[in-house]
Amino acid sequence: MKYFVGIALLVGIAGFGLIATAEDKPKEVTIQGEVVDLACWLQDGKMGPDHMKCAQSCVKGGTPAGLVTQEGKVYLIVVHAKDGKSPLDHVGERVEVKGVTFERGGMMGVLASGCKKMEMPAGDGHEGSGK
Numbered sequence: 823m824k825y826f827v828g829i830a831l832l833v834g835i836a837g838f839g840l841i842a843t844a845e846d847k848p849k850e851v852t853i854q855g856e857v858v859d860l861a862c863w864l865q866d867g868k869m870g871p872d873h874m875k876c877a878q879s880c881v882k883g884g885t886p887a888g889l890v891t892q893e894g895k896v897y898l899i900v901v902h903a904k905d906g907k908s909p910l911d912h913v914g915e916r917v918e919v920k921g922v923t924f925e926r927g928g929m930m931g932v933l934a935s936g937c938k939k940m941e942m943p944a945g946d947g948h949e950g951s952g953k
Contacts, residue, residue, distance in 0.1 A: 848922040848923070850920055850922055850935065851923055852918055852919065852920050853889060853897065853921075853923070853932060854892070854916070854918050854940065855891040855895075855919075856870070856914070857877075857887055857909050857912050857913045857914065858887065858888050858913070858914070859877040859886075860885060860886045860887065861886075862876060862877060862885075863896075869914070870914075874913070874915070875914075878914055881913045886899075887909065889919055889932060896930065897923065897931055898929060899931070900932070901933075901934050902921070902933040902935060907936070907938065907939075908934065909934050909937045916940045917937050917939055917940055918940055919934050919936070920935050921935045
C-alpha cells in the first residue's frame with residue numbers, strides 16, 4: 823500500500839509540473855514602435871527620419887537595436903526564429919513586431935519572430951525622440 827501511495831504521489835507531482843510548465847509558456851504578442859540604435863538613443867535620444875542613416879550604420883556595425891513604442895517603452899530586439907522580415911531590416915522606421923517579450927533584471931526585450939513596416943505618424947514626436 824505504501825508503494826502505491828508513493829507512486830501516486832510522484833505521478834501527481836510530475837503531472838502538476840507539466841501543467842505549470844504549459845501555463846507558464848509565454849504568448850506571442852505584437853508591438854508597434856520605431857527601431858532605433860540603442861547607443862544614440864540612450865546617449866542623446868536620437869531617432870526618427872533625420873537619424874535613420876546613422877542608426878542603420880550603427881546597427882550594421884554591431885550596436886544593439888531597440889524598439890521604442892509610442893508610450894515610451896523600450897525593448898531590446900533579439901532576432902530569434904524569423905518569420906519574414908527582421909526588425910533589423912527596418913532600423914529608423916516604424917514597425918509592427920511579432921514575438922515573445924521578457925523582462926529580466928529590469929531590462930525588457932522582445933524575441934522577434936516577424937516584422938512588418940508601418941507608416942511613420944505625422945509629427946513623430948514620441949518620448950525619446952530627441953526633438
